[in-house]
Structure formats: C-alpha cells, structure tokens
Amino acid sequence: MKPAAFDYVVPRTVQEAVDALGDAGRKAQVLAGGQSLILEMHLQRIRPELVVDINRIAELDHMGVDDSTLRVGALIRHRVFESAEAVPGPLGTLLSRAVVNIAHPPIRSRGTMAGSFGWAHPASEWCAIGVALDAVVELRGPEGVREVAAGDYFHGPYQTARRPQELITSVRLPLLGDDTGVGFIEHRRTHFCFAQVAVAATLTVRDGVISEARIGLVNSADRPVRARAAEQTLIGAEVGSPPTGYRLPDNHPFAQAGRIAAEQDAAPLAEPFADVEYKRQAIAVLVGRTLSEAAADQRSRVAALKEGR
Numbered sequence: 384m385k386p387a388a389f390d391y392v393v394p395r396t397v398q399e400a401v402d403a404l405g406d407a408g409r410k411a412q413v414l415a416g417g418q419s420l421i422l423e424m425h426l427q428r429i430r431p432e433l434v435v436d437i438n439r440i441a442e443l444d445h446m447g448v449d450d451s452t453l454r455v456g457a458l459i460r461h462r463v464f465e466s467a468e469a470v471p472g473p474l475g476t477l478l479s480r481a482v483v484n485i486a487h488p489p490i491r492s493r494g495t496m497a498g499s500f501g502w503a504h505p506a507s508e509w510c511a512i513g514v515a516l517d518a519v520v521e522l523r524g525p526e527g528v529r530e531v532a533a534g535d536y537f538h539g540p541y542q543t544a545r546r547p548q549e550l551i552t553s554v555r556l557p558l559l560g561d562d563t564g565v566g567f568i569e570h571r572r573t574h575f576c577f578a579q580v581a582v583a584a585t586l587t588v589r590d591g592v593i594s595e596a597r598i599g600l601v602n603s604a605d606r607p608v609r610a611r612a613a614e615q616t617l618i619g620a621e622v623g624s625p626p627t628g629y630r631l632p633d634n635h636p637f638a639q640a641g642r643i644a645a646e647q648d649a650a651p652l653a654e655p656f657a658d659v660e661y662k663r664q665a666i667a668v669l670v671g672r673t674l675s676e677a678a679a680d681q682r683s684r685v686a687a688l689k690e691g692r
C-alpha cells in the first residue's frame with residue numbers, strides 16, 4: 384500500500400520544527416529514523432497531513448556527558464550504542480547489551496533512541512531502560528522547554544505525555560557508578576522479532592549487600608515497567624558468589640525477586656505465541672537470570688578496579 388498524501392517540511396532548527404508542528408493545528412508526525420513511522424504510513428494506520436523531517440537539524444545530532452548524565456540528542460541512532468565505549472562506565476555496557484536486540488543493523492543505522500520514546504512501543508528496550516534508570520525526556524514546544532520523568536511519560540501503547548506540538552530534543556540518562564553491575568536479557572521467537580519479554584537490571588553493592596537495584600521490564604504490560612516491588616525485596620540482601628547453575632534455587636533472592644516481578648509488578652498482555660501465564664513465567668525466570676548477570680558484572684568491575692585495570 385502507498386501512504387496517503389501528505390505535506391513535507393525539512394526544518395533546519397529546533398524552533399522551525401516546533402513552529403511546523405504547531406502549524407494551523409494540522410495532524411503532524413515527526414520523521415526521525417522513519418523505522419516505525421514509514422511502515423505505519425505505508426499501512427495507512429497513520430495518515431499525517433504533515434511530516435516534519437528533523438534529519439537536517441544539526442543541534443539534535445549530538446550526544447554528550449555532563450556531570451553524571453548522558454544526554455542523547457534526538458538524532459542519535461541506535462547503532463551508536465553498539466560500542467560499550469561510546470558511553471562511560473556500566474551504562475555503556477548496559478546500552479550495548481540491549482541495543483543488539485533491536486531489530487537488525489540497517490534499522491539500527493537509521494532508528495533513534497528519541498524516536499523509540501516518541502513511538503512508545505511496549506516492547507521497546509530503550510523505554511524500559513528509561514523507566515528503570517529514571518531517564519528524563521526533554522521536550523520543546525510553543526510554550527518552551529518541558530522535562531518529563533520517564534516514569535510519568537508513558538501512558539500506554541503509543542500513548543505518552545508528549546503534546547502534539549512538542550518535539551523530543553533529547554533523552555537524558557544517569558551514568559552509573561563503578562560499584563554498579565548491569566544485565567540485559569531478552570527472549571523472543573526469532574532473531575528479528577520484537578521481545579516477547581526482556582529485562583534490564585542494575586545492582587549496586589556496598590559492603591557485600593545490595594544497596595540499590597533497578598529492574599526494567601520490556602513488553603510486560605501496556606507500557607514499560609519498573610519492577611519496584613521486586614527491587615525492594617533485594618535491598619539489604621547479601622550478594623555472595625553469583626549463582627552458577629542454569630536454574631536458581633527457589634529461595635535465592637534473585638529467584639524471589641523474579642516471582643514478585645512477575646506477579647506484582649508486571650501486567651502482561653496476551654499476544655500470539657505468548658499467553659499471560661507464559662509471559663509471567665518468562666518474566667520470573669528472566670529477572671532472576673538478569674540479576675545474576677548484573678551481580679557477575681558488578682564483581683568483575685570491582686575486581687578490575689582493585690587490580691587497577
């Protein structure tokens with residue numbers, strides 16, 4: 384199918400883009416990587432009257448670190464994060480482990496992190512990492528700049544706090560300290576499918592006990608989920624040696640956190656090839672395994688620091 388007819392503008396500045404989005408109340412869509420928008424336009428599930436192509440706005444093509452924050456401009460493509468060195472510390476590792484799960488290389492070469500926040504698909508890896516880490520979405524509209532915490536930003540599938548005239552200018556993520564380990568594990572039917580379920584986790588350990596845990600669940604509700612109940616059960620737990628077996632003992636804190644995440648934090652929706660019960664089981668297992676991965680990562684970081692590596 385061909386897209387319905389639409390007007391097309393190519394602004395050179397953020398202000399021009401905001402002006403275009405507010406243009407006479409026309410139904411407008413932002414074109415970033417186009418990896419979701421163009422497909423939907425071809426299927427005529429989205430029929431914008433105006434497409435605002437932001438790809439020539441140089442100020443959006445910038446990523447930087449200041450103090451303790453990574454600022455990802457709206458034109459930074461997924462593929463940038465394939466190298467763990469692109470971002471300092473454990474955050475770079477987490478993003479690099481997650482990004483290889485997003486579609487395949489041509490899509491990662493065009494698609495943007497901000498575009499994933501614009502689209503708000505419940506199976507987006509970036510969006511779940513965003514809610515787990517308390518990311519901030521920077522929006523620019525006719526009334527100026529607004530910042531929305533990721534936890535308040537997602538309202539449901541493809542539903543967000545963004546107003547139609549607002550442009551996402553960047554997504555800000557906190558950098559993670561060297562006492563934090565990270566994990567990301569995804570489960571899907573075939574390599575290029577969206578996740579049936581995926582989990583992002585960070586563990587901060589002080590004096591042998593967990594002082595902070597963050598768990599993000601992908602495709603485990605109608606929006607990205609932060610598994611707060613599961614996180615709470617981990618605070619103060621002793622880490623010890625990371626579990627080695629394929630299956631965690633039932634009484635292991637990570638296994639318990641997995642069950643709580645599946646039963647209390649997640650609200651999975653049935654989909655072809657994965658009913659609700661299947662998804663809850665997958666969430667329970669994946670949370671346990673991802674926490675184990677984060678614990679192993681944390682130990683190796685601390686060991687490397689001690690050895691001066």
Ligand SMILES: Cc1cc2nc3c(=O)[nH]c(=O)nc-3n(C[C@H](O)[C@H](O)[C@H](O)COP(=O)(O)OP(=O)(O)OC[C@H]3O[C@@H](n4cnc5c(N)ncnc54)[C@H](O)[C@@H]3O)c2cc1C
Nearest residue numbers: 413415416417418419420486494495498499501502507551
């Ligand atoms: C085959 C296939 C497999 C895929 N698999 C995955 C996957 O596993 N995981 C995953 O997360 N994604 C997946 N995607 C989607 C891909 O990651 C997209 O790149 C992403 O969803 C949107 O980014 P984009 O830059 O391409 O945005 P676009 O397609 O250009 O825009 C998408 C939406 O976001 C809005 N938008 C974009 N940028 C902004 C902005 N700066 N301000 C305001 N609104 C904005 C647009 O108006 C539009 O509504 C897949 C896509 C395909 C085609």
